[in-house]
Amino acid sequence: MHALFQKLDKRLLVVLLALPLLSLAVWFLRHPQDPQASLVYPQQTMHQRVILIPLDGRPPCRQFVIDAGHISGTEVVTPPHEIQDYYSQPGDTRAMMAWLQEVTAEQPADAIILSVDQLLYGGLLAAREHQADEAQMETLLSFLRNLHEKHPGVPIYAFSILPRLTPQDTIDGYEERRDIMAYSRLAGCKAAGLTIDEAKLQELHDRIPADSLARYLSHFKENAVLNEKLIDLTREGVIARLVLGQDDGEEYGIPNIEKYALQDYIGNYGLTKRQVFLTHGADEIALTLLAAWQNEKSGIQPRICLRYNTPEARDRVMPYMAVSTGVCAEEKIQLLGGSLAETPEEADFTLLISTNDADKDTMSSRQETVQFLTDSLESGHPIGLVDLSKHFTATETVLPQLIAGDFPLNCLLAYAGWNTTSNAVGTALAEACLYQSAQKEAFSTEEALARAASQVTFLQNRILEDYFYLKEDIDLINGSLKKAGYFNTADLDLEHNYRWANRMLQSLMMRQLQAYKHTPSLEAPFPVQTPEGIRHLRIKDLKADMSYPWPRTFEIYLESTPLLEMVP
Incomplete structure (x- = not known):
C-alpha cells in the first residue's frame, strides 16, 4: 500500500509541476497580446545590499522586507532557512552569528539590520519562553563589538522586543494565566499613579503560584538588563541605531513599567531618538528600519x-x-x-x-x-x-x-x-x-517602470492577504477546521489537517482572485513618474501563490505576480 501511495505522489507531482505551464499557455491563447503593448517586469537590478537577521521566519518579518527592498533596488540578504527558527523551534543562534560573519566578509554590505531576539534566543517565540544568562548576553555583545570593528563603515541597525503582557506558554492553566494578567494590569495602573484596589492586588498576588509569578516577573527583569546593555552599546557607537519595540501592548501593565524605566535610562545619558527609539510593535520594525535607512541615505x-x-x-x-x-x-x-x-x-x-x-x-x-x-x-x-x-x-x-x-x-x-x-x-x-x-x-524610464512594478506587486500582496484572507477567508477555514474537530487552529498537525488547511486556503483564495482580477478597480491604468514624463501601466493578469508558512492559520505566505503592460 505504501508503494502505491508513493507512485501516486510521483504522478501527482508531475501533474502539479505541469499545471503552471499549462495555465500560462491557456492564458496567452485567451488573451492575445497587443503588439503595441510592452510588458513591464519588477525591479531586477539591485544597487544596494542590506543584510537582515529577521525577528523570525514569518513573512511579515522576513519576506516583506525582501520584497519591499526590490522597490528601491535593494538586495535584502537573509539567513538560510535551515538555521532560521520554525514556529516553536528556535533558530540556531551560533550558526546565525557564524553566517553573519561569513556573509559580511564575502561581500561588503551597505547596512545590517538585525534582531537581537533572533541572535540571542532564536526568534520572537523563543524569546518569550526562554531565558538568557549573563554569559550569553556578553557573548552577544562581544559579537556585535567584533562585527563593528571588522566593518566600521557598515551601520548596524538593531532592534529588541519588550516582553508582552501575556504570560509565557510554560505558565499553564487558564485561571493562573488570567490572574497573572489581571495582576499585571493592576500593577501597571498603580505604577502610572492611578488609584487601584490594593486588596485585589494583594489577593491576586497571594493566589498566583509563587514560582509562576517569579518566572513572569524575572522575564521583564532579564529583558530590562539586556536592553540597558544594548543602550550602552549604542552609546559606544557599536550600534548605529537601536529600536526597542513593545509587542502586543495594553495601556496599563508591567511591560509599561519596564518601558518607562528604559525611557529614564535613555534620558539619563542624553541619547537622541535617532540613537535609541522606543516604538509600539514588533513584526514591522525591520521593514520600517529599511525605509528609515533608505530615507537617511537619500537625504x-x-x-x-x-x-x-x-x-x-x-x-x-x-x-x-x-x-x-x-x-x-x-x-x-x-x-x-x-x-x-x-x-x-x-x-x-x-x-x-x-x-x-x-x-x-x-x-x-x-x-x-x-x-x-x-x-x-x-x-x-x-x-x-x-x-x-x-x-x-x-x-x-x-x-x-x-x-x-x-x-x-x-x-x-x-x-x-x-x-x-x-x-x-x-x-x-x-x-x-x-x-x-x-x-x-530612478535614472531611466525603464528603471522607474520596473520599480513601479515592484511597488504594485507589494501593494497587491497586501490587498490579497490583509483583506481577502484575513478579513474573509480565515474565518471560513477556521470554521471548517473546528467543525472537523481541530479546535486549536494556532497549532495544526503537519501530517493531517495542515495539508487540508493549505488546500482550503488555495481553493478559497483562487476563487477570490478570479473575481478580483476582472474588476475595473484592478484593471484601471495608473500613472508612473519617469525621467521622460508620465507613463501609464495596467495589470493584464494577476496570479498568486500562497501557503501556510507555519502550522497555524494566523498568517500566510503569499506572493502575487501581476502581469503589467504599458498603455500605448
Whole structure:
C-alpha cells in the first residue's frame, strides 16, 4: 500500500509541476497580446545590499522586507532557512552569528539590520519562553563589538522586543494565566499613579503560584538588563541605531513599567531618538528600519499628512495596542525620519487611516473615506490607505467600497490592514517612503517602470492577504477546521489537517482572485513618474501563490505576480 501511495505522489507531482505551464499557455491563447503593448517586469537590478537577521521566519518579518527592498533596488540578504527558527523551534543562534560573519566578509554590505531576539534566543517565540544568562548576553555583545570593528563603515541597525503582557506558554492553566494578567494590569495602573484596589492586588498576588509569578516577573527583569546593555552599546557607537519595540501592548501593565524605566535610562545619558527609539510593535520594525535607512541615505525627510475616517479615530485605542492610533502613527513617522504636514498640499504624501468599529457607529464614514481618496487622486496628491477593523471583519473595512466604486487601486501609494495598528501603519508608511525614494532616484524610464512594478506587486500582496484572507477567508477555514474537530487552529498537525488547511486556503483564495482580477478597480491604468514624463501601466493578469508558512492559520505566505503592460 505504501508503494502505491508513493507512485501516486510521483504522478501527482508531475501533474502539479505541469499545471503552471499549462495555465500560462491557456492564458496567452485567451488573451492575445497587443503588439503595441510592452510588458513591464519588477525591479531586477539591485544597487544596494542590506543584510537582515529577521525577528523570525514569518513573512511579515522576513519576506516583506525582501520584497519591499526590490522597490528601491535593494538586495535584502537573509539567513538560510535551515538555521532560521520554525514556529516553536528556535533558530540556531551560533550558526546565525557564524553566517553573519561569513556573509559580511564575502561581500561588503551597505547596512545590517538585525534582531537581537533572533541572535540571542532564536526568534520572537523563543524569546518569550526562554531565558538568557549573563554569559550569553556578553557573548552577544562581544559579537556585535567584533562585527563593528571588522566593518566600521557598515551601520548596524538593531532592534529588541519588550516582553508582552501575556504570560509565557510554560505558565499553564487558564485561571493562573488570567490572574497573572489581571495582576499585571493592576500593577501597571498603580505604577502610572492611578488609584487601584490594593486588596485585589494583594489577593491576586497571594493566589498566583509563587514560582509562576517569579518566572513572569524575572522575564521583564532579564529583558530590562539586556536592553540597558544594548543602550550602552549604542552609546559606544557599536550600534548605529537601536529600536526597542513593545509587542502586543495594553495601556496599563508591567511591560509599561519596564518601558518607562528604559525611557529614564535613555534620558539619563542624553541619547537622541535617532540613537535609541522606543516604538509600539514588533513584526514591522525591520521593514520600517529599511525605509528609515533608505530615507537617511537619500537625504529624504518625508513630510506626511495624516487623515482619519472620523474625528474620534485619532484617539481610538485599537486591539492589542497600548497607545492611540494617532500616537502610533506619529511615532512611526518619527522613526522614519519624517515629520507631520498639516495639509496634503504641504505633504509628500497623505496616509488615510480608517479604524472602523461597528459598535461605535462609524460605518457611515466609509463612503466619505472613498470620496476623500478619490478627491486626493484627482488633485494629484499621493495617498496611501490603512484599512483597520476593530473586529477584524470585512464589513468594517473600506476596500469593498473602493472595489464596488471602481476606484483605481493601483494608484494607491500603499495599502495595509493587518491585525494591529502598529503593524499596518508601519508597513504602509515604509512602503510609501520606499517607493517615493525609489522614483526620485530612478535614472531611466525603464528603471522607474520596473520599480513601479515592484511597488504594485507589494501593494497587491497586501490587498490579497490583509483583506481577502484575513478579513474573509480565515474565518471560513477556521470554521471548517473546528467543525472537523481541530479546535486549536494556532497549532495544526503537519501530517493531517495542515495539508487540508493549505488546500482550503488555495481553493478559497483562487476563487477570490478570479473575481478580483476582472474588476475595473484592478484593471484601471495608473500613472508612473519617469525621467521622460508620465507613463501609464495596467495589470493584464494577476496570479498568486500562497501557503501556510507555519502550522497555524494566523498568517500566510503569499506572493502575487501581476502581469503589467504599458498603455500605448
